Amino acid sequence: MEVGFCFWAVVLTVITVVNACPPSDRAALLSIKAALHEPHLGIFNSWTGPDCCHGWYGVSCDPYIHRVADINLRGESEDPIFQRAHRVGYMTGSISPAICKLDRLSSLTIADWKGISGEIPKCITSLPFLRTLDLIGNRFTGRIPGDINRLKELTVLNLADNMLTGSIPPSIVKLTRLMHLDLRNNRLSGELPSEMGKLKMMSRALLSGNRLGGPVPVSLSNIYRLSDLDLSLNLLSGQIPDMFDKMPVLASLNLDGNMISGQIPRSLLNSGVSICNLSRNALEGRIPDVFGSKSYFTVLDLSHNRFSGPIPKSISLAAYIGHLDLSHNNLCGPIPGGAPYDHLEASSFVYNTCLCGKPLSKRC
Template sequence: MGFTSLLYISAVFLTLSSVSNACPPSDRAALLAFKAALHEPYLGIFNSWTGTDCCHNWYGVSCDQETYRVADINLRGESEDPIFEKAHRAGYMTGTISPEICKLTRLSSLTIADWKGISGTIPPCIASLPFLRILDLIGNRLTGEIPADIGRLSRLSVLNVADNQLSGTIPRSLTNLSSLMHLDLRSNIISGTIPRNFGQLRMLSRALLSKNKLNGPIPYSIPYIYRLSDLDLSFNQLSGPIPDSLGKMAVLATLNLDGNQLSGTIPPTLINSRISILNLSRNGLEGYIPDAFGPRSYFSALDLSFNKLKGRIPKSISSATYIGHLDVSHNHLCGPIPTGSPFDHLEASSFTYNDCLCGKPLRTC
C-alpha cells in the first residue's frame, strides 16, 4: 500500500471519527426548530448555534459523552455568565417552547428560566421524554395547564414552573413522580384541591405551592413524606383544620400556611416540634395558643397574627429554647405579657390589636 493510499485512509478515518463525535442531524434539527420559535433581541445567546455539531460550543447545550445525543439545555435569563455581565442586563426573550424539543429523546434536563416574555403552553409531549430529570421553567409567561401525563416522567427529580400564569389543577398523575425531590408551583393561578394522595411523593424535600387558588383541606397524607423539610401552602384558599400530624414530621423545618381560610385550633404538636419557621397568620384559627412550649421549641419566626385566638399567652413559652421573632397581633388575647426571654427583645407591634394584653412593651397592667 502506497503512502498516498495511507493518507487517504487516514483522512477518511478522521472524517468518520469527527462525524461520530458530533450530535446527530435529527438533534441539531430539533434544536434549530426550538430556536426558531424564540426571539432573544439583546444578548445574542443563539449566535453560537451554528455549524453541524451542536455538541460543541452551542451556548447552553450539552451532550452525553458516549452517545453524543443532546442531554441538557440550560438557558437562564439571569446568570453570572460573561455574556450577561458584559451586557450589564438580565435576559429577555419572547416566543414559545416548540414541541420540536420533544424530539430530543435523550434529554435529561430542560431549563428555560427567567426570560419574562416566553408565553404559550408547556408542550404536552414533554411528558414523553423518558430520561428527563429536571424541568425548570420558572419566571416566564407560560399559560395553560401542567401536562396531564407529567406522572410518566419516572426519573423527574425537579419540577419548577413558578412565576408563570399556569391554570387548571394539579394533575392527578403528578403524585406518581416517585423520584421528585423539589416541587415549585408558586405564583400561578392553579386551582382545585391538593391531591389526597400527595403523600405518595415520598422523596419530596421541598413543596412550594403558595400564591395560587388552591382550595379544600390540607391532605392528611402529607406527613407520610418523611423527607419533607419545607412546606409552603400560603396565600391560597385552603380550609378546614390543620392536621396535627404535621407537627410530628421528622425533618419539617419551615411551615407556611398563612393567608388561607383555615379553621379550628392550633395543634399542640406544632408548638413542640422541629419546626423553626411557623407562619399561621391570616386564617380563622380559634381557641388558645397551646401551652406546649418546651426545650424542643426553637423558632426563628413564629407568626400567629390575624386570627381569632383568645386567652393568655401561655407561660410555657418562656421555656422555649429560642424565639427570634414572635407576632400574636390582631387576635383576642388578654392578660399580662410574660417577662424575660423572648419578650425582652420584642416590640409593641408583636402584641397590638388584641382585647386586653398588657405589660411591657405595651401599657402596664
C-alpha cells in the same frame, strides 16, 4: 507526506462526524431556536454548524451516545455573556413541540426569561429520561399536562412564576422520584391531591400564591423527607392536621394567607419546625401552653387570627424564639417578662383585646 496528511485528515473528519450530534437532534434544536426571540444577548448566535454537541450555548450531550442530554438556558445567569451586556435576559416566543424529538433529554431548563409564553408542549411527557423540568419565571399559560406521571424519572419540577391555570393533575402523585416541586405564583385552582403523601422522596413542596382550596392533605405526614412546605396565599380551609410528630425533618411551614380555622395542633409547637407562619387565617381558641425545650423557632407568626386567652406561660421555656408576632388577635392579660419578650417590640403585640405591660404602653 501528502498521503499521510490526507490519511490523518480523513481520520479526524471521521472522528468529528462520529462524535457529532445526529442531524435529527440538530434539526430539533434549530426548530426550538426558530420559535424563540432573544434580542439583546445573542445567545443563539452559537447555534450554528453541523455539531450541536460542541460550542452550542446551553446545550450538552451524552459523552457516550452523543445525543442531546441537557438544555440549560437561564435568563438570570452569572455567565460572562450576561456580565458583558450588564443586563439580565429577556426572551419571547414559545417552546416548540420539536423539543419532544430530543428523546434522550434528561434536563430541560428554560428559566427566568420573563416573556416566553404559550402552553407547555403536551408531548413533553413523552421524554422517558427527563429528570429536571425547570421553566420558572416566564409567562406560560394553560394546564400542567395531565399525564405528567409518564415522566417516571422526574426529580425536579419547577413551573413557578408563570400563568398556569387548572388544577394540579392527580397523576402527579405517581412521580415517585420527585424531590423538588415548585408551582408558586401561578393561577392554579382546585384542591390539593389528597394522596400527595405518596411522593415519599419529596423534600420541598412550594405551592404558594395560587387559588388552591380544600383542606391541607393529612397524607403529607407520610413524606418523611419533607423539610419545606409552603402553602401560603391560597384559599385553603379546614383545620391544620395534627401530624407534626410524624414529620421529623420539617423545618419550614408556611400556611399564612388562607382561610384555615380551628386550633393550633399541640404537636406543632414541640416539633422540629423552626419557621412557622400561620398568620392571616381564622384560627381561634387558646394558643396551646405546651412549649418546651424542643420548641425552637426563628420565626413564629400567629398574627391576624382570632386567638383568645392569655399568652402561654410556657413560651419562656422554649429553647429559642427569634421573631414572635401575636398582633391582631383577641389575646388578653399581661405580657410576661424575660426571654423572648425582652427583645420584642410593641408591633408584636398590638391590636389585641386587652394585652398589657411592656413593650406596650398600656399598664396592667
